Amino acid sequence: xxxxxxxxxxxxxxxxxxxxxxxxxxxxxxxxxxxxxxxxxxxxxxxxxxxxxxxxxxxxxxxxxxxxxxxxxxxxxxxxxxxxxxxxxxxxxxxxxxxxxxxxxxxxxxxxxxxxxxxxxxxxxxxxxxxxxxxxxxxxxxxxxxxxxxxxxxxxxxxxxxxxxxxxxxxxxxxxxxxxxxxxxxxxxxxxxxxxxxxxxxxxxxxxxxxxxxxxxxxxxxxxxxxxxxxxxxxxxxxxxxxxxxxxxxxx
Amino acid sequence: xxxxxxxxxxxxxxxxxxxxxxxxxxxxxxxxxxxxxxxxxxxxxxxxxxxxxxxxxxxxxxxxxxxxxxxxxxxxxxxxxxxxxxxxxxxxxxxxxxxxxxxxxxxxxxxxxxxxxxxxxxxxxxxxxxxxxxxxxxxxxxxxxxxxxxxxxxxxxxxxxxxxxxxxxxxxxxxxxxxxxxxxxxxxxxxxxxxxxxxxxxxxxxxxxxxxxxxxxxxxxxxxxxxxxxxxxxxxxxxxxxxxxxxxxxxxxxxxxxxxxxxxxxxxxxxxxxxxxxxxxxxxxxxxxxxxxxxxxxxxxxxxxxxxxxxxxxxxxxxxxxxxxxxxxxxxxxxxxxxxxxxxxxxxxxxxxxxxxxxxxxxxxxxxxxxxxxxxxxxxxxxxxxxxxxxxx
Numbered sequence: 220x221x222x223x224x225x226x227x228x229x230x231x232x233x234x235x236x237x238x239x240x241x242x243x244x245x246x247x248x249x250x251x252x253x254x255x256x257x258x259x260x261x262x263x264x265x266x267x268x269x270x271x272x273x274x275x276x277x278x279x280x281x282x283x284x285x286x287x288x289x290x291x292x293x294x295x296x297x298x299x300x301x302x303x304x305x306x307x308x309x310x311x312x313x314x315x316x317x318x319x320x321x322x323x324x325x326x327x328x329x330x331x332x333x334x335x336x337x338x339x340x341x342x343x344x345x346x347x348x349x350x351x352x353x354x355x356x357x358x359x360x361x362x363x364x365x366x367x368x369x370x371x372x373x374x375x376x377x378x379x380x381x382x383x384x385x386x387x388x389x390x391x392x393x394x395x396x397x398x399x400x401x402x403x404x405x406x407x408x409x410x411x412x413x414x415x416x417x418x419x420x421x422x423x424x425x426x427x428x429x430x431x432x433x434x435x436x437x438x439x440x441x442x443x444x445x446x447x448x449x450x451x452x453x454x455x456x457x458x459x460x461x462x463x464x465x466x467x468x469x470x471x
Numbered sequence: 472x473x474x475x476x477x478x479x480x481x482x483x484x485x486x487x488x489x490x491x492x493x494x495x496x497x498x499x500x501x502x503x504x505x506x507x508x509x510x511x512x513x514x515x516x517x518x519x520x521x522x523x524x525x526x527x528x529x530x531x532x533x534x535x536x537x538x539x540x541x542x543x544x545x546x547x548x549x550x551x552x553x554x555x556x557x558x559x560x561x562x563x564x565x566x567x568x569x570x571x572x573x574x575x576x577x578x579x580x581x582x583x584x585x586x587x588x589x590x591x592x593x594x595x596x597x598x599x600x601x602x603x604x605x606x607x608x609x610x611x612x613x614x615x616x617x618x619x620x621x622x623x624x625x626x627x628x629x630x631x632x633x634x635x636x637x638x639x640x641x642x643x644x645x646x647x648x649x650x651x652x653x654x655x656x657x658x659x660x661x662x663x664x665x666x667x668x669x670x671x672x673x674x675x676x677x678x679x680x681x682x683x684x685x686x687x688x689x690x691x692x693x694x695x696x697x698x699x700x701x702x703x704x705x706x707x708x709x710x711x712x713x714x715x716x717x718x719x720x721x722x723x724x725x726x727x728x729x730x731x732x733x734x735x736x737x738x739x740x741x742x743x744x745x746x747x748x749x750x751x752x753x754x755x756x757x758x759x760x761x762x763x764x765x766x767x768x769x770x771x772x773x774x775x776x777x778x779x780x781x782x783x784x785x786x787x788x789x790x791x792x793x794x795x796x797x798x799x800x801x802x803x804x805x806x807x808x809x810x811x812x813x814x815x816x817x818x819x820x821x822x823x824x825x826x827x828x829x830x831x832x833x834x835x836x837x838x839x840x841x842x843x844x845x846x847x848x849x850x851x852x853x854x855x856x857x858x859x860x861x862x863x864x
Contacts, residue, residue: 233589234596249588289588297573405573406580409587410675 220271220368223325224261224299224334225347226290227251227278232340240438248283250290253336258294259400260366261334265298268368274301274330277421278317281306292416296407302421309428311436315350316428322354324426330392332373337361337396348396360389361396477529477568484564484674491560496553497521503547503557508787509540512805517547517557520565529568538565539576540804543670543792544751549783558670558792566672566793575671576800579793583673586680590662591628592796600631601658607641609648613658619692620655622647622726625707627700628663629830635837636830643699643723643855649737649862650730654697660687666702666752669710671793681706681714688716695719697726699855701752701829702791708757722753723855724828728762731769739864740772745857746822748778748813748836749785750829763828763854770861776820786813790831810839818849828854 230236230245237244258275265271275294277287284306291302305324309316325333333355335348352359364384365376373389378398389395407415450457450464465471472480485491497518504516515523515537523532532538541562548558555561569575575583582592590597603626604611612620624647630640647654665680688696696718698704707720727734745767753759760782768775780786787794789809794801801808814836817825827833836851852860 233594234598403574403577403580406570406575406583407573408567408570408673408675409583409679411571412587413675413679 220264220268220331221329222261222264222271222273222332222334223328223330224254224258224273224275224294225278225321225336225351226254226258226275226287226294227336227339227347228283228286228290229340238439238441240440241436243439248279248286250287250293251336251339253338253397255290255293255336255404256400257334257336257395257397258299259297259402259404260363260395260397261332262294262298262405263401264332264366264368272300273298274303274328275299276303276305276321276325278305278307278321280309288416288421289412291421292412292419293407295419296411296415297405302419304421304423306423306425307428308425310430313431313433314346315433316431318347318350319354319431320426320428321347322351324424325351326355332366332391333357333394334397335394337363337398348394352394355392355394357392357394358389359394359396360387361398363395363397364399365401366395472568472571474527474529478524478527480571481524481529481564481568484567485560488556488560488564490554490556493553493555494521494525494561497555498553500552502550502552506546506550508542508544508546508789508809509801509805513537513540517561520561521555524565529565532565533569533572536800536804538562538569538672539579539793539797539800541792542751542787542789542794542809544787545756546787549755562792563670563672563674567674568672570672576797578799579671579796582793582796583668583671583676586628586663586665586668587676590680591632592663592667593628593632595632597662598659600626600661601656603631603637603640604656604658606637607644609645611644611648612655614655614691614693615658615660617655620653621694622652622654623688623691623693623696624654624656625661625664625696625698625700625703626656627698627703627830629834630700631661633830633834635834639699639830639833639853639855642853642859646727646855646859646862647697650733655691655693657687664700664703664706666706666710667791667793667795669706670791677710678714681711681716685711685714685716688718693718695721697721697723699723699828699830699853701750702831705752705756722757722759722828724753724759724763724766727766727854727858731766734766734858734862735769738770738861741770741857741861741864742772743824743857744774744776744820744822745824745826746776746778746817746820747781748788748817748825748827748832749782750827750832751785751787751791753828754785755783759828763826766854766858767826770857773861776822778816778820780816786816788813788827788829788832788835790835795831795835808839808842810835811843814839814843814845814849818845823850824857825849825851826854826857827851
C-alpha cells in the first residue's frame, strides 16, 4: 500500500503576528497540528498493514521552507519512508490554487491513500482535503479518527459530533481528512529528532501555482480589542446589572 | 525496541552516571520503597525495578508506569545503604526508554517538546522571558546591555513565566535592589537550565540546553550566579561543570544568609508564626538546612516552628523531576498527593505562613491548600517574599 500524508506549515501563534495592510507576517511557522495527526495516522496504518510505505509531503513557501525541517525530521524519526519538500511559487494565497497544483504533482504517484488534516489554524487551508480529492477525482472523507484496511478498502471511523461515531467503507484510492490520530502523537526525544533531521534525505520540488480568478484579499487588519466590563458590587447589584446588560444585547 | 536493545541502551546510559555501577550491590533491603512518597502506589519500587531489570524484565516495568511515579525527591538515594544513585541514574535511564518508545505521559511530553522548541515548558515566546521586569518599580539590568555584573540572576522558566512564581522572582530582585547588589539577568537570552528534563530522562535535550546556556554565560563577565530555582541551582553546581562551566553558583537562601548582617539592620517587624519546608534540592540533595532557618529566625517578631518531618526527612512537594508535569498521571495512582500531606503537616504546627525556598513549591502547595480546604488558614511564601515583607514593613 502506498500512503501519503500532507504536512503544511501554519504561523506559530506563540509569537505575535505582524499585521500589515497587504500581508500578515508571522515570526515563524510550525507544522499544522491536524497534519501532524494525519502523518501519525498514516504511520499507524502502515503498522497495521505491514506491507506499506509512507511518504510525507511538506508544503512551504520559499521564505519559510526551513521551518519544515523539524516536522519532516519528526516524521522520519517515527518511520516515514520518503520525504518531499514542496516549495510553492505563488502570487496569491488562494487554497484552490494550492490544491490544483498539488493534485497535478500527486496524480502520477499512485498513492492508495492520501492523508491530510481537516483543519489549519490559518483557516484558509482547512479545505485542502476536499479540494484535493475533487481535482484527483477521488472520494474524500473528513472528521476521521481511525483507519483500518480490509479487503482492499478502508474501514474508516468518522466523528459525527455529539458523541456519535460512524463507520464507513471507503474505496481506494481516497483522500482522508484526519481530525485526530487514534493514539497521541508519538514522542520523539531530542537526540533522535536531531539525528533524523541530519540523516533525512528530503527531495525538494518547486511547484508553480496556476492563477485562478476569484476572491481577492482587499486588506488585512487586526480585529478590534473586545470591550471588557467587570460587574462589581454585591450579588444583588451584579444580578440586576447583568439582567440589564442581557436585555441591552437582546438576549433577554 | 526489543528487550535486548532496551537493556543495552539502559546500561549504556547508567554507565555514564557516576557510581551507578553500585546497582550490583543492591541488597534488596527495601529502604528505597519504604521511603518513597509513591511507594504505596507503585508496582515497582526502586528495589523491585533494580531486580527486575537485572532479570531482563524491563517492558513490564515500563508498562506499569512505575518510572513516572518518582518525584526525584532523593530520599531513596540518600537512605540507600549501598549508595546507589537511584534518582540520578536508575529512574532517568528507565524514563529515557519510555521516551524512546515514544509514549511518556502526555503533559510531560508536551512540556519537553516546548522546552526543545521554545526554551521553556510553558509554550511561551522566548522573546517574552524578560517581561516581568516591566512589572517592577525599579530597574532590572539585562546583560545584553550591561555586559558585566557581580551577580548573574538566573530566573529559570517558572520564575520567568509562571504567574505566581514571577512574584517570587520580583521579590528576590527587589531584595537585591534594596541591598544594592550589582546584578543583572540574561533576559531573553536565558533558556531552560534543564534539570527537570534531565531527571525526566531527556538527556539529549539537557545536554543541548547546558551547552547553549554555557555559551551565553561565556559572553558576559560576572563573578557568580544566584538563583531562587532549586533545580537550576542543582544542575548548575552538579551537572554544568561536566560541560566546562566553572563559576560559583549560590542558591538564594545562601545569598540571603551571606547578606544577613546587612539585612538585619534593615528588617522591620513581622507578626507571623512561620514554618519552613525543606525543598528536596535545597535540603536533602544539597545540604542547605541552616541558612534559610537563620534568615527566617532573624526577622523580628517571627515565631519559628518546625514541622514533623524536617531536614533530611522532609516530605517532597511532588513537583520535582518532572512531577509538576505529571499531576494527572500521579493522581490516577495515589489518593493523596505529597503536597496535600505536606500542607496538612504545616497547618498542624499552627503556623500562619509556610515558607519554602523552591519556585516549584509555591504553586504546588497553594494548589494543595485549595484541595485540602486549608486555603485561608495558611499562606505559602517563598523566603524572598518573607524577607521583602520584613524589609518593607
